[in-house]
Amino acid sequence: MDTLSPTPRPHRPSARRKEARPGELLEAALALFVEKGFAATRVEEVAARAGVSKGTLFLYFPSKEELFKAVVRENASRHLHDAFLEVAEYAGTSAELLHEFIRRWWTQYGGTPAAGLTKLIMSEAANFPDLAQYYQDEVVQPSHELVRRIVQRGIDRGELREVDLTLAAHLIVAPLVQLVTWRFSLAPCCPATLMPDPLALLDMHADMVVRGLRQE
Template identity: 55%
Template sequence: MAISDFFCPQTTSIVAKRERRKEARPGELLNAALDLFVEKGFAATRVEEVAARAGVSKGTLFLYFPSKEELFKAVVRENISGRFKAWNDEFEAFEGNTCEMLCYCMNSWWERVGATKTSGITKLMMSEAKNFPELAAFYQHEVVLPGQSLIRRILQRGMDRGEFRPLDLDYAVYSVVAPMIFLMLSRHAVGACVPAHVELDPKKYIATQLSTILYGLRLSPGDMEPSQEIPQA
């Protein structure tokens, strides 16, 4: 038996480990970047820190992401905007009424995004958007507009099926968005939005918001026509 026969299995194993490690690096970098962006913000996060937390060199990071801006965009796509196709597919397949759809939308969004570290990206964008207009435009295009579009589809479905009263969708979408933004901010800025001694239960909060929203959205017998004006007090 040749000496090489003794070493080939070990060499193969080492090569396989290196290949797996190389394939894992983008994911590890994105996880490390998400952690640091949420902890420190975009401006204060340095690529050296991301690389160190992922266990690679700065040069390795730049092989995958040529700048901190591109790294941030990849984090957003990986954790938020890349999911919109699946979320729209769920919209198409949903069989319940639109009230049930909205309840599902808000609760599942909280479980998948809001309750995770990813929700810290929203706080980051709200605090740093003016200083980084290119990233703000990217976030608008990748997250804000697709998110609002999906909510519009839900509300339009309710109107089309005679479940919701006629709505100005340009403004109605914020009835759904605003409570969820508040919940995210309360998670990442305890004391700023909610007193530190108050423990905000996300499920109870969402249930209460849904009750208020759906009460206002539902079309009931005897509702006045959209053209009628509400009498002034």
């Protein structure tokens, strides 16, 4: 009697490794939040884009708000945590460190899809103050604190002159915010020639900041 070989089972999305799902959900959520905004994004859409059910999404993230917070942590907060460690261990000059911080900001955040979170928060903060405060606590304030530490390091080492650290942080960070605001608002509908090369722009920004902060 002929024996029948078993029929192969079709591959199903649910057969994927469980540990892969949170990352896929966060990637899908980031794309939709940036594309549609927080209010217009439905959790069903996020689950569908990630290839899982809505119930599976809620196993990892109990609400859309918690999903958004996880997206912020994954795409911004963790980079800042690493940056604080690198500043503490940096062996070069403070001018070099400031250049490195500004360039790294672009490669790890400003030039990535995650930078769309900045525009999202600016446009929807009034309607979602709790999420805006979370972003302020997780991203804005740590970013400013990181810049203050870099400038203070330069002052302590006699490389930079005494300045108001709070004002310096605002002045250094403001062009970075403007760059991503342009990228996700006007750039898509304006001629590419109006937008300079981002890294060239940031290098000039860092150079002008350092020249303004150096001891006379």
